[in-house]
Amino acid sequence: MNQLPQDNSHKLPHEYLTLEQKLRLMIGEYICLMNPFKFFPSLTEIKSCVWASGSMTYPITGISPPINLCDGPSGLRIGSKLFIKNSTSFPSATCIAATFNKDMAMIEGEAIGSECVNKSIGVLLAPAINIQRHPLAGRNYECYSEDPLLAGEMGASYIIGVQKNGVAACVKHFVANNQETQREEINVEISQRALREIYVEAFRIALQGNPMTLMTSYNKVNGQYVGENEEMKMLLREDLRYNGIIMTDWYACKDTVRMVLGGNNLIEPGKPSNYTELFEEIKKGNDKLMKEIDESVDRIIEFTNSIKPIKQMIDYTNVALSVAEEGCVLLKNNQCLPIKESSKICLIGSASYGPFAFGIGSGQSNPSRVISIKEGLLAQGMFIDKPVERIYSQHVYQQNKRSVDTYMGVFNLFKDYEELLFEKRWGIRCSQECDIAVFTIGRICGEFYDRTLQSFFLQPNEINTIKCVSEIFHSVNKKVIIVLNIGGVIEIESWKDLVDGIIVCWINGEQCGNAVASILSGHTNPSGRLPTTFPITLNQPNLQSFPGDDLIKPTKVIYKEDIYVGYRYYTTFNQKCSYPFGYGLSYTQFEYSNFNVSVDLEHQLIHFTVTVTNTGTFEGKEVIQIYVSIPEDRLEHPSIELKAFGKTKLLFPNENQQLSFTRTFRDLSSFDTDSACWIIEKGVYTAFVSKDCLTHVLSKTFSITQTIIVKQSHLYAMPITQFNCLSKNSLQ
Structure with a gap:
């Protein structure tokens, strides 16, 4: 059969296909392209395949x-040992989230989507909406935030951007896929409320971007693999009203029949056993399975025919630079920034000369060139100390010659630099000849493994370099600045008082050096904010349950922190951190005024407005964060939760802008497990306009006179064992 009849309104597409065609349509084309058994690639398949991409539909x-x-979230990953296509390396998801600017997420998504069109890719396997539950999770850099609102809204904007090109985004990994250690076997034990309010909530918000595809996760939730759990299918299809394609993660399929019954329409990347298992089960007369197959086939045919690539002219370099600049977060500025024009810089650290532009695994890209921080500073008219430059350039060259392991022969498992110890004699000379010292600390991370404690803490040579350089430069009244080129947060408390300035640039793509130099020089005013908390230690109650019941091969991990993820813990239990969620400095000052809150009971809406004025001397952008404190009637709540955020345009000195936000009652509701519904609690609410989660500037109260059921729901994937969770009562 070559095509559907022209007049086919009385039949569904699956009715024209053979069983063989149906099954092949559901199973990724690696079934024949990489694992030929009874099928051999046709000329059409060979010509259509983008070799060394993820997979292809039949x-x-x-x-x-x-x-x-x-893949992937920060630029196309088309490559293997034998075949590589260059692609733009864009800032990581964490860097995007640090902009607190949904337009930045959209323009990066649109740019990557455009590259998809140019390279014949129809589905971009991104974005990752998983919550940054723990600082050591390997793929945190691929994800946006510890907060579901920030993660969800950034993800939704990214999705809209990608799909402007007529190609599909794939939101992933549904759900509670928050670690790499034993990711394919780990059983996540989690309360229904935490599952719904934190982890599913990020997906609910991201789905407002209407992604055409969604990927299920490897892990189990409360005893059952997510992809095999029919209750999870109901949650997606009925509760969240998702109507797109659902696919497995790569090689996640352990039981093909259960995966299909669990709602997966595409089995990726496909292997011979997937076809055989389905075929044999259908021969037994499994009508329920056949119904799922037919529904999947209809969805797939509708989906593949909806991919209509649109060619666009986009300046990828400018997009990569703009997002990287706006994602930089200024943590400390003791009268050292911006650096004066034409300054001579003692530029220290391997990552100053070879920055980490991308991570490991799905987030890896293949840029033709990465701009170093050295190159960026030179382009801004700065001067770099030549002897120090030679020392570190040679060290980076030697470090890059180290042998690198691979995963599956495809993914290079890059390593952190083994940093040099900066010698005192170098520092003494530089303190006389240079105007300022800049030390870049780099950390790589990624898929397949979680970070170690060694990655969280500074290496001995790093901390000793900070001490040495700070002592010498401060002795002659000169400043020291640290740049953090990192994929996940690191320990900062023990050394932050030794230096004068700290900037976090994250893993931020091929324009890393130009972006950092633009901030250091004052060409761009920093406007990023932390999308995740920088903790003092990893010993606090909210961080102890990781990676599970065993450090090497855990079988289960209990989310004991419950709803108190990230700043929800620190603010509720009055615990100190190094730098809080939402924190970030600017070279100018902003004033907030005219904060108003109005409640529309009839339409179940809440409106916020606030005016922002630039009262400083630099032009700049300001992030607005609105947190809400929810009264406790039926349920206990975190002390505050982020409920709206936005960013001003570029404001000139004395210029102001009014920002408006509208939230539904559902956006402010909490999940009541006892009644299986989303509720707005009665009582007095306090809304704050804040600089960060600890610094509230203005506040308004509003009242809800009776508890309102916003949405009736169901209970899905409930815990099968009892476990204790963190609560206000448990720490009293």
């Missing part, structure tokens, strides 16, 4: 065109 002429799928 083409049926006139019915379902071939669609190539490809």
